[in-house]
Amino acid sequence: MMAAKKTSSPRSRLPKKPVMQTPEKWELRLYVAGQTQKSLRAFANLNVLCEKHLQGRYRIEVIDLLEHPHLARGAQIVAVPTLVVNLPEPVRKIIGDLSDTERVLVGLALQQVG
Amino acid sequence: MTQPKKVRSSSKSLKESLKKSLTGIHGLDEITGGGLPTGRPTLVSGGAGSGKTLFGLGFLVRGATQYNEPGVFISFEETLPDLSKNAASLGFDLDQLVKDKLLFLDHVHITRSEFAETGEYDLDGLFIRIADAVQQVGAKRIVLDTIEALFGQLPNPTILRSEIRRLFDWLKAKGLTTVITAERDRPDKLTRHGIEEFVSDCVIVLDHRIREEISTRRLRVVKYRGSTHGQNEYPFLIDDKGISVLLPISTLRLNHAAPDARISTGIERLDGMMGGHGFYRGSSILLSGTAGTGKTSVAAHFVDAACRRGERCMFFAFEESPLQVVRNVRSIGIDLQPWIDKGLLRFVAARPTHGGIEDVLLVTHKSISVFKPTVVVVDPITNLLMVSTLHEVRSMLTRLIDFLKTQGITAMFTSLTAPKSSLEANEADVSSLMDTWILLKTVEVGGERNRALYVLKSRGMDHSNQIREFLLTNEGLRLLDVYLGSEGVLTGAARVSQEGREKAAGTLRQQQLEGRRRELDRKRQIFEARMTMLRAEFEVDEEIIQQSIAESTLLDEELLQDRGQMRRSREADATAYKQQGRAPAARKRR
Structure with missing residues (x-):
């Protein structure tokens, strides 16, 4: 079961490439509806991505809407999977199974377009 | 289905x-x-x-x-x-x-x-x-x-x-x-x-x-x-x-109650024209006429009468503002202001152009449901035609009439007609929805315009078919007697002059009659005079005759007397004279 998962990494290996200067915390929330192919894929993709780019600075919370339907209303979720970036501001939403890494990075503002 | x-x-x-x-x-x-x-x-x-x-x-x-x-x-x-x-x-x-x-x-x-x-x-x-x-x-x-x-x-x-x-x-x-x-x-x-x-x-x-x-x-x-x-x-x-x-009209169910109760038109003589009792309660009345024929005045009478009975009235003024209506009908002696103050009369004024046709229906529905009047006047429905087609107005009116009838509300609709157009053709579409149709028109005779009114139709009652002239006086609307002569309905001065002519002719006849009467008197006098004369003559004659009769009688008597004297004097030969017989006559002649 994909419960909320917290990943922490050694602080020594700081990424050099990303534009992000500030070592702020990333709060990510992945909304899924049951353990579908899509949601499993999205979770796997997200993990890989975060390990690569946000090592040690992120926190992923997975919310299964089937168990907490009212949360869909509060967070204005329509499509699943939806990744909500609560921190750093501004709040962003990225939908889909996160298989298009390029776009995810653009969406996370971790990489410039193009 | x-x-x-x-x-x-x-x-x-x-x-x-x-x-x-x-x-x-x-x-x-x-x-x-x-x-x-x-x-x-x-x-x-x-x-x-x-x-x-x-x-x-x-x-x-x-x-x-x-x-x-x-x-x-x-x-x-x-x-x-x-x-x-x-x-x-x-x-x-x-x-x-x-x-x-x-x-x-x-x-x-x-x-x-x-x-x-x-x-x-x-x-x-x-x-x-x-x-x-x-x-x-x-x-x-x-x-x-x-x-x-x-x-x-x-x-x-x-x-x-x-x-x-x-x-x-x-x-x-x-x-x-x-x-x-x-x-x-x-x-x-x-x-x-x-x-x-x-x-x-x-x-x-x-x-x-x-x-x-x-x-x-x-x-x-x-x-x-x-x-x-x-x-x-x-x-x-x-x-x-x-x-x-x-x-659409076809889907409306025609199952309104049809009360027998009648309500006054507010004009006594118009009630008379409507079988003596006025309109049926809950009926719809179309009042059509050209400009200035007094439609609003007739409607005001109707409203006034209803308020006098203590009924609630709603007046939809699509042309004039409420103040204007109140002021104008005051000039014919109807004061609607007290009814407004008492809350018996409510005006709803709106130019239908401001909303679509259904807005008008909406406003009417809404205000009627709130105020719950028993009498409604819509003045005039013709303004609705300005904002819509005849077909739409007709369907809107059908809906409105249907609504009013189910509520048992008596409704009067005024309608302005163009002076030259054929009235019946223009409004036939709307008029078929109405129970009563009163037509107001102006009659131009002898250089003046006069107002005339007639009841074109009135379902379910015996109504007058006369065209009546009416006057808008400062004591209200007054229906005049109809003049029905050989020359048709006459109005205004023509009616007056016709009446004058009538009067003159009457006087003449009167004079002739009196003349004859006098002649008769004269003849009687002559007859009587003659009678007197004849009697007088007769009396004269009679006198003469009587006189002569009297004379001759006297003569006879004298003769007898003479004879007696003679007999007495001729004592001796009395027998002889008696035998001859004629001797006295001979003597008389002497």
Whole structure:
């Protein structure tokens, strides 16, 4: 079961490439509806991505809407999977199974377009 | 067409005929023969501002309040506070319904800029929200307003289309009676993104068109699978009870009560013309005439009389302001102000041009339901023709009259007619709706215009067929005696001069008569004079005759006396004379 998962990494290996200067915390929330192919894929993709780019600075919370339907209303979720970036501001939403890494990075503002 | 309630109650006909859910939208249930298909989606399509959201809200609110079917409203455009506010203006208290667990509102809001598509997705989030909402209130009805907004918010239209199709199938599987609204931006397409192909059961198109700067709303049932339905475009209006569709005349049921009670026209002699008692209560009266014939004055009399009886009156002034009407009729001795002050009379003044024709109907309906008058005057209905076609006015009036009759309200409609046109032809369309038709006209004779009135028709009563002249005096309207001579109806100075001529002729006859009478007297006098003369002559004659008779008698006597004397003197020879016999005569001659 994909419960909320917290990943922490050694602080020594700081990424050099990303534009992000500030070592702020990333709060990510992945909304899924049951353990579908899509949601499993999205979770796997997200993990890989975060390990690569946000090592040690992120926190992923997975919310299964089937168990907490009212949360869909509060967070204005329509499509699943939806990744909500609560921190750093501004709040962003990225939908889909996160298989298009390029776009995810653009969406996370971790990489410039193009 | 099967009645929906019967369908619901009898399980046998359930399979063969389509189940329908009453919308509670006045008129629509008649057109569709019982409402929308139960457990199936219905597409309501229309341009911006055509009333789609209100249609959906009305469907849910009535379902919740009247048919015990809670509902869910998923708004893709309006926020919930806005929705509640808009609904409140139509008399729907959404918040209360939400509190009572009869309604669930959800606003699905997503901004395109927030999104990046990073691979496959589905709308399970929405499904879950809907499922949760439905479960919370035990909904039977659901409205999605406007789901196509998602196309502007979510990437990948291909996925979205298939997801929307899946949503509709899912709603159908859940047995929810669904209304899906869609924006129609092009006349050749029902929806912007072609979602109508997923909704094959029932399609309703709402239209808000502006013609000659006047807006009219129309509704049409484009498709209703497995059911017959009204094919036409029906005008509808949005009022404080939601949407109501104006039905064609044919669908109105003619089952009004027909009271025998009569009410006065306010003009005594007009009552006389109407079989002596005035109008039937609850009837509709058309008062038509050219400009300046006194239509408003007649109406004012009617109103005044009703207020005197203590009845409530409502005066729809479409041409003059209330103050103007009050002032003008004061000049003919009717003061309406006290009735206004007492709350017996209420004016509703509006130029119909400001709204469409259905706005007029809406205003009239609304004010009548609030004020509850027994007498209504609409002055004039001709102004409605300015904002609409005769056909629309006719259907609007039919609706209005129908409404008034069911309430037992007596209504007087004035109508301005063009002076030269043929009156009957122009208004035949409207007049057939009326029970009584009073025609006012001006008659031009001898260089002056005079007012004349006649009752063209009055159903169910013995009415005068005379054309009567009337005067607008400062003591009110006064009907004059009709002059029915060999020269037809005469009015004004012509009537006066005719009466003068009549008088002269009469005098002449009188004089002739008196002359004859005098002649007779004279003759009698002559006769009597002659009689006197004759008698006098006769008396003279008689006298003479009598005299002569008397003389001769005297003579005889004398003779006898003489004879006696002679006999006595001739004693001796008396015998001898007696024998001769003639001797005395001989002697007399001597």
